[in-house]
Amino acid sequence: MPTVNLKNSKVLMAMLMVIGTFFMTCKNDMEVVQELGEEDTAPFQTVYDGHYTFTDSGRIRNVLLAGKLEQFIQDSDYTRVSAGLTLEIYDRAERVAGLLSADSGLYFEATNVMEAQGNVIFTNPSGDSLFTEQLIWLSDSNLIQTDKEVQIIRDGTEIRGKGMRANEDFSRYSILAPVGDITLPEDLTNDGSEEDQ
Template identity: 30%
Template sequence: MNEKKVLMEGKFLPSICFIILLWLGAACDEDPGAKKFIAYKGPLEEAENVQVLFSEKAILKVKVNTAKQIKQPNEDKVFPKPVFIDFFDPTGQNVITTLRADSGRLDNQTGVYRVMGHVKVVNTQKQQQLFTDELTWNPLTKKVFTERKVVVESMLSGERMKGTGLDANQDFSKYSIRKPDGFFNAPGGMNN
């Protein structure tokens, strides 16, 4: 009889375990009143009155200032307020070129800055101003470029050069307009 009891318990034990597992599984059903998890997709951080300095061999080359910086989940940085960039001479003591734009962003993967909206660049050495809607600056190559329309104006004579697209070194001491448009005075001594 004890053998029979043990055999019967052996047959019922798996059934009891199965019933308990079903009951536990049913208890784990999603609560219809529970709130679902929604991943946060907003900025990782926000900073105000940001200043970024670029130097080489302890000599200041570029200073970037903006009132607000927002770091996105992909690590890109957005500058929704005006951006001011100063480019320094080889000694790092004097600002030779300034840039002002309505906003900007830094692409984290490429390290490239793009500024947008009423972009104005002033080269004090050449007494020239550049106006465009958008400029891209690569700190690694020290180059600035745009595909957009540009106007370069002499602050001394008021002469204007217009065109589409521009390539320049970062302090704008040398530049070329990709597709010049209109008329401008050529330097003296040029013959046809």
């Protein structure tokens, strides 16, 4: 039968305590590392007061002025603009076809979709203006849309509603749920009866 030496058991006990402490320390460090990984939402790149010109086949497509631009490369590449943005949208002849300003915005590279948020104003060269809190620009299909409240001013007339779809130069649009009073021209209100004359 083996004999237990008291001196050997003290050494063994000390070794077990050191090993136990080592594993407890590793566990805590792994938890910290895991928490840091979960909080890894820092942008890949940050630019202040940026001025960007986007081209396609050598032609200017858009010009962006951004107060603060942050690029992220986590699960999907996207760009966040804050501290104000102004976006000039150009047509094929490189003329300004639209001007968009907003408090902030997001651009999703994979889908080529931009979302402007907060005090969004969109104007076209004809002077027509759109005011809303959110506007989504589907660049590949040249469409802009929102499901939020909209106010449109065209030729001095104000139109309000909820939800809107338009082409990117805002020359054609439809309001999904218009509200308010609409004044019709006199020739459309006259039913042709003798009493009106």
